[in-house]
Amino acid sequence: MSNKNKLNITSALAAATCTLLGSGAAEPVQAQEELGWGFNTALLYYGEDDNRVQDLSLSVLGQRTYLDDKFLSLGLTLDTLTGASPNGALPQSVAQTFTQPSGGKTYTTPAGEFPYDDTFRDTRVAISGNWQQPLGRMSLFNVGASASKEYDYLHLGLNAKFSHDFNQRNTTVSAGLAISQDELDPVGGTPTGLTEMISASDDDGEDGEGGRRKGPAESKDIIDVVFGITQVISRNFLVQVNYSYSDSSGYLSDPYKVLTAVDGVTGDVVPVPQLPGIDGPSHLYYYEHRPDSRAKHSIYTQGKYYMDGKVLDLSYRYMTDDWEINSHTIDARLRWPTGDNRYLEPHLRFYSQTAADFYTLSLVDGDALPEYASADYRLGDFDAITAGLKYGWKTGGGNDMSVRLELYRQSGNISSTDLIGNQVGRDNYPDLNAIIFQVGYKFGK
Amino acid sequence: MRISVLLAGLSVIATLSGCSSMGVEAWERDVLAKDEMQLTTDALEAATDDHIYFSKEASSGGRGFGGGGCGCN
Secondary structure: OOHHHHHHHHHHHHHHHHHHOOOOOOOOOOHHHEEEEEEEEEEEEEEEOOOEOEEEEEEEEEEEEEOOOOEEEEEEEEEEEEOEEEOOOOOOOOOEEEEOOOOOOEEEEOOOOOOEEOOOOEEEEEEEEEEEEEEOOOEEEEEEEEEEEEOOEEEEEEEEEEEEEEOOOOEEEEEEEEEEEEEEOOOOOEEOOOOEOOOOOOOOOOOOHHHOEEOOOEEEEEEEEEEEEEEEEEOOEEEEEEEEEEEEEEOOOOOOOEEEEEOOOOOOEOEOOOOOOOOOOOEOEEEOEOOOEEEEEEEEEEEEEEEOOEEEEEEEEEEEEOOOOEEEEEEEEEEEEEEOOEEEEEEEEEEEEOOOOOEOOEEEOOOOOOOOEEOOHHHOOEEEEEEEEEEEEEOOOOOEEEEEEEEEEEEEOOOHHHOOHHHOOOOOOOOEEEEEEEEEEEEEO | OHHHHHHHHHHHHHHHHHHOOOOOOHHHOOOOOOHHHOOOOOHHHHHHHHHHHHHHOOOOOOOOOOOOOOOOO
16 A cells, blocks of 8 residues: 555545544644644444343544643543443352343243343443643633433533643642533333342333332432642653542432342242233342432543553552442553554553442341342452553555453452352353453554 | 641642752753643543543542543443
């Protein structure tokens, strides 16, 4: 391919991306001030084993720098999701039948297998825009907006960030605020927390059906604040420390997750009477119910260290919240040049979290129901590891290309004291294995 | 909780006061100016990772805003 052809392809991609972003912004407005557009594009495949979630995602980030340090960034992401997701119920030695969230139908999990709801399928569109400009000689102000839409979910957000350099630009302090309002409109209506799973024929999504389903839409509000300090330590060493606080309020449950009610001695599921002509759950299950507020605190620190061409990027995050979840995350990347304009970057990430105080494997039939309960594996006690490798190079046209492959593995920790009867010896936590494959291409500017 | 906020505040003050003796002169920024020495080298990759882990774990944010924006399964 000739360089001219490559340039043509680059221009065509730039034009197509601008069209996608819904602007004719590639047209110069003040030609004398512009450095032009740069584009960062990525195609991602995320796939979980056992036919669980598969996501194919295309992202485009257009960035335009102006000579006076003004900076515009516009992003677009399209996701296509398919596959099955654990519904929260436990595997049993008998087959289990559940009502689909959308109602009207049921699905059955064979004996010995994890109950997965395989009816979900979704497309997500996310857009974002940010504008950054200097305030005086040493400060920057950034404002942005974001929105995303799924079939049953709408997110709208605004954010602002101020940063100030001092100490000969060796120190930067920053403060940011983000607010978002998300609206959920679950398929089949929103279940009332800790009520029994209804039968398929009851489940017509109408308001107040049997007292178990209510109004169609729920919302949650999230406020995030972040304070940060970045310090240049030496010519090849840079450190950042951030404190962030996040407050969520509103509907924080997962409308598609349930809990198994079990016998207090055997730990097995409790059958419910099957009425003729009624297609419904085979056993007793409850919709989950989480508190309607959550406050999280995080400390994040990151260091970048340059050593003879190689760059070590190391970060650590501690998070704690009022659901009693504490987590530690360590992330390490080493960018290792392998020749002119080529590098390899191995990546390791370790994550560990404790369970939410209302997380439980199952509810004991006959006991008083707790105020809150969830068996969502994401709120349990688990460890996760990511191992990956990225390879990046400059193309003949001077653009940046990269591919990365990563493996993600989650494994749950369940204390033997939390197991009842026959639950001992069963696999009770749906361990997760996923691959992440991403191709990135940066061009323009 | 108040104690942890106080400790965080104190550590920021301690860091700030120690910062004045660190750093480089303007003409020593050749390495720091390299693309690979920026705190976020690939904005899309960072956003992708944040979204994946936000969907599969109970923690989010830290590097930036915790965010929201998906009814992830």
